[in-house]
Amino acid sequence: MLTKKIILHLALISALASCIPDPKIPADVIDMETMAKILADVHLTEAKVNRLTFNDYDSTRVAYVELERRIMAKYKVDTAKYKNSYKFYVKNPGLMVKVYDETLNILDERKQKKQIKTD
Template sequence: MITLLFASCGKPDAPDNLIDESTMVNILTELQLAESEVGRLSLQSYDSAVVAFQFSKAETLKKYGVDSLAYITSYNYYGEHPREFSFIFQDVEARLKELEDQQKGGRIERKENERPTYE
């Protein structure tokens, strides 16, 4: 009985539809970029921004062949496993930094409300 109690208090097993860490890094990186892009848009309302982000999120999940239930389940699973989630977010941060460095290397001066131009 005590063994059963301790077993039920442990962290849950990985769900069948768990997104692997590498794919999760890709998805979270793209979602961070989408969130940033939506933030730069001059949308009239918060609701418009939410709709724009949700559209980007749906397109990103579709790109990786992941449905929203698998994404939410995986996000919650990794949230309950902070060590793995920390590694995922470290990889996302490194990927974003790498993308930022690549853009800085080819960026030409940009004026407000103007699309960036690259060499």
């Protein structure tokens, strides 16, 4: 269900941005391949946290923040660089579509390798 929504949003953004040339990615922005890997991990982490049964929002938030910290450490990126990179890609929809295309490919590969449990 989430994948279908992402695909629909990406299709719309892609159609709107198809006439605009992609800008050069600045040196302080995470490259597209790494950003796609990070986003795949972030989406899986969000799904995992949403399935947790904590009694309050604060506990859920603490769990997510810790898991997000681990993702950033895995890719040797700090949260500020991730957020700035995300803002850059959001402002450049053509590039964001490419990043999310790769993110979806990563998620599909993991699903095929049974690294993602589906209910």
